[in-house]
Amino acid sequence: MLRLKNVSKKFEELQAVSSVDLNLWERETIVLVGPSGCGKSTLIRLAIGIITPDEGEIYFKGELVTPENLMEIRRKIGYVIQEGGLFPHLTAIQNIRLVAEYLDWNPDKINTRIKDLTDLTHFPVDALERFPLQLSGGQRQRVSLMRALMLDPEVLLLDEPLGALDPMIRADLQEELKGIFKSLGKAVLLVTHDINEAGFFADEILLMKDGKVLQQGSIRELLDDPADDFVKKFINAQRNRI
């Protein structure tokens, strides 16, 4: 579905991402994990084309991503970030239907789709008219997810989607999110700094440090056969110690 081929990105002197390959297949969930500043957020922003790579190429369903087809491809990819990235001047429902309206969907189609999405995400319908600041953190994240899913994209990119939530809500939402991924059967690329969350979601994990992929594999492989000391330390530091 989505392929990053040998991509590198430099910010002034900082090599944020260097020569990373990533291949996301249909229905697959890949999680990028690593300490802060490891380049995982840069990588996901490269994938959606907010920033362009210095080197390497990005393919969406086999097609090279270029400035010409970028807009169209973005609409086939849903994107969710920490705190939701909701536009504060628009209500929940205005946020959700923004792009559909731009694409001139007819109102019935928009309403039907939003009904489906509120069912899917268990979002209270009467809260749709509220502004983001009037919603709880969990609700905001659900709105953000609905916005990302509005056009029924084939790929979903999530950058620390649960990062700002408190642990109880976070655990609930993790369960729910995983259920949604499975029921929709989308290809998912998710960024987190939490190895437990990575293990919970991932078919495959990419553990990054200093812009490079240190190890790639299932959580089991990372636990049983860490590629180096850093991988071992990173995993152990976050293992449940109770």
Add this chain to the structure above:
Amino acid sequence: MISKTKCLMLGIVIAADFCLPQGSIAGDFNNEVTIGSKKFTEAVILGEMAYYLLINKGVEVIHKAELGGTQILFKSLVQGELDIYPEYTGTILQEILAGEVIKNEDELKDKLASMGILMSESLGFNNSYVIGMKKEIAEKLNINKVSDLRNYPELKFGFSNEFMDRGDGWPSLQRKYNLPQRDVRGIDHDIGYRGLENGSIDVIDLYATDAEIDYYDLKSLEDDLNHFPEYQAVFLYRSDLVTRNPELVKSLLRLEGIISESAMIKLNAEVKLAGKSEGEVASRFLERELNVETKFYQLTIVDKLIQNTYEHLFLVVISLSAAIIIAIPLGIVTYKIPRFGQLLLGIIGVIQTIPSLALIVFMIPLLGIGAKPAIAALFLYSLLPIVRNTYSGLKDIPLQLSESAEALGLPSKVRMMKIELPLASRSILSGIKTAAVINVGTATLGAIIGAGGYGQPILTGIRLDDTGLILQGAIPAALLAFGVQGLFELLEPIFVSKGLRLGENS
């Protein structure tokens, strides 16, 4: 850049032209005559005399009273913005044609004619500059002549701003008489009398026909070295007026030789001391001396207030609307192309540092006098707050929001309209609010170049030392500024989404 600015200015002026009240564009039509006068009482009275003399001759007559200085009026006359204005021969020689060698009146007339300007004969009085001081002090120190001042270097001089640097003004007076005084200040002529009264200055420049000479009990010092030239009052008028309307010129010239020096002092006193209006004094004089029926009418305070409000709002609304239309796109450009934007902000910032009075006067060579140059200056003044706030409002959008917008796959134009501008709306609106309040205040200066507005009663009030009159301009101007501020507060819920306003309270 310069040509762009000029184009822009032209556009605004054209727009303004469409809205200008009929008959404000001087000299364009044969059936229209514009009279100008400087901002001192005698000039306004003479201007009113011309006005009431010509008003019943089947042409539209406009009197733009209380305009800036000599240069502004003379240039406007040459350019055709004005057709007629009262002037003094000494001023023409010493200031307008300073540097030219002119030996007699014929040469002077020839020189003016070559510029398309004709000069009437003297109206009958010589309003020369006079150096004066309080009689009481003069007697105590035994000062009778200007040369007596040499013995008292500690005396404080306060001269009108124009006198400070005109050809026959302070510098040459000092040279001629070899005066030693160091404490010499430039002040407004009308404020000079008050300075004398309270002792903050000892010596001022006067006009020979000033009503205050008797009122404040002043002594005019004898010009014993004959420094000051003659200042015969005359009318200057455009030579094409003779071909356009010879009858009119004939009427105007009826004023030649009929106003004596003592008559002029009386007329000045009636306005400055007895509080009558220039129009009333001028029309009564015409009735008395020339048997002219003038149909003088006095505007009531309410009429004047309505007129001033109309003129003031006209300046503010046109200049501010133009500024909003131009400045928001400029703010967007500044945000999109930072390098160009910084340059732009720099240029607009420099414009902002030009004192408002100077900026308004700078516009005269480009746009003449009246509402146009005032609008152009106010427009330039209003740009900076709006451009800067548009730019900073856009720049301060959190990265995650602008990236979210981009990731949605909306083209940049749609992002700007649907997301970025609404997010910046509060900042933009507050920029407009700042610009509007500055604009309302600065517009009072427009009166100096004939744009009218609340500045008009303020100017007249300063001239006549009439606090009530000053307040007639100052209070409505302050109220208007408050009103504008309130208006924008009311507009906020319309232009700024409730979702953004929520953030303020939490």
